[in-house]
Amino acid sequence: MSDPQSFDTLSPQLFSKFSKLIYQLSGIYMKDSKIVLLSNRLKKRMKLLNLNTYDEYYNYLLTHKEEYEKFVNVISTNETYFFRSENQLEAFSNMILPLIINRKGYARIWSAGCSTGDEPYSLAIMADTLGMLNKVEILATDINSEVIEKARKGIYNNRRLKYVNQQILNKYFVKLDEENYKINPNLTSKINFKEHNLVKDEYPKNLDVIFCRNVMIYFNRDIQKEIVDKFYNSLTNGGFFFIGNAETLYIISDKFKYLKIGNSSVYYKE
Numbered sequence: 001m002s003d004p005q006s007f008d009t010l011s012p013q014l015f016s017k018f019s020k021l022i023y024q025l026s027g028i029y030m031k032d033s034k035i036v037l038l039s040n041r042l043k044k045r046m047k048l049l050n051l052n053t054y055d056e057y058y059n060y061l062l063t064h065k066e067e068y069e070k071f072v073n074v075i076s077t078n079e080t081y082f083f084r085s086e087n088q089l090e091a092f093s094n095m096i097l098p099l100i101i102n103r104k105g106y107a108r109i110w111s112a113g114c115s116t117g118d119e120p121y122s123l124a125i126m127a128d129t130l131g132m133l134n135k136v137e138i139l140a141t142d143i144n145s146e147v148i149e150k151a152r153k154g155i156y157n158n159r160r161l162k163y164v165n166q167q168i169l170n171k172y173f174v175k176l177d178e179e180n181y182k183i184n185p186n187l188t189s190k191i192n193f194k195e196h197n198l199v200k201d202e203y204p205k206n207l208d209v210i211f212c213r214n215v216m217i218y219f220n221r222d223i224q225k226e227i228v229d230k231f232y233n234s235l236t237n238g239g240f241f242f243i244g245n246a247e248t249l250y251i252i253s254d255k256f257k258y259l260k261i262g263n264s265s266v267y268y269k270e
């Protein structure tokens with residue numbers, strides 16, 4: 001069906017105003033090449049608010065601070081899926097989690113930038129498989145209030161479950177229809193889902209493992225340095241830090257010790 005509402009074009013000048021605001025609110029750095037991506041994402045809000053021009057939406061934002069939350073929700077990229085980057089999850093479940101539980105009897109884990117929950121649920125499933133779920137505390141946070149709501153609901157399209165084997169699917173999910181599955185509510189109750197802005201909010205303390213994968217790619221070097229420093233302070237001595245497989249702390253921080261566990265890179269706080 002054709003779209004009855006037509007929009008103007010986002011000018012480079014206005015793009016730079018929007019991107020400044022995005023940076024202030026979330027730390028997300030939008031390169032000039034993201035102009036088409038941003039204009040398409042903003043259209044979703046403009047349609048709902050019945051605004052036809054980007055200029056109108058920008059002014060609306062400035063006069064309606066309550067729109068900031070929706071604005072950030074619509075511009076953030078939330079791509080994720082269950083059991084993403086198996087090499088890292090294997091290092092976590094084969095070695096790191098048992099090591100911490102043996103050492104202190106429990107583990108505090110933070111999935112920072114958890115999107116719709118696929119990552120923390122994958123961690124909870126692995127802990128349960130090891131018989132250690134009752135010894136872990138999982139905090140899962142994201143700036144985007146909608147993805148946190150979805151994570152709490154725990155309903156997933158089968159596209160997101162492509163790396164979930166049949167045994168795990170049978171044990172931890174209930175099939176709702178041809179395409180959708182609901183995660184076992186016992187797992188949901190084990191995870192503390194919360195809105196949290198990595199750039200502005202206080203960081204939790206005494207964590208044993210932090211996952212912040214595929215989040216820092218959206219920040220510039222200065223913000224990356226700032227938040228990695230905060231992650232370092234959040235970890236206990238002997239704690240582990242995972243970033244995305246394609247990410248590195250090279251140039252960002254020299255505080256961590258770099259380890260190779262199995263096929264995975266892991267950063268360690270001595």
Ligand SMILES: C[S@@+](CC[C@H](N)C(=O)[O-])C[C@H]1O[C@@H](n2cnc3c(N)ncnc32)[C@H](O)[C@@H]1O
Nearest residue numbers: 026076078079080113115143144197198213214
């Ligand atoms: C691409 S997803 C990564 C999800 C998951 N960690 C993974 O690797 O599959 C990036 C997430 O970072 C979140 N994010 C972006 N800026 C953030 C900020 N300032 N504070 C907290 N979360 C943020 C986004 O909302 C998004 O859900």
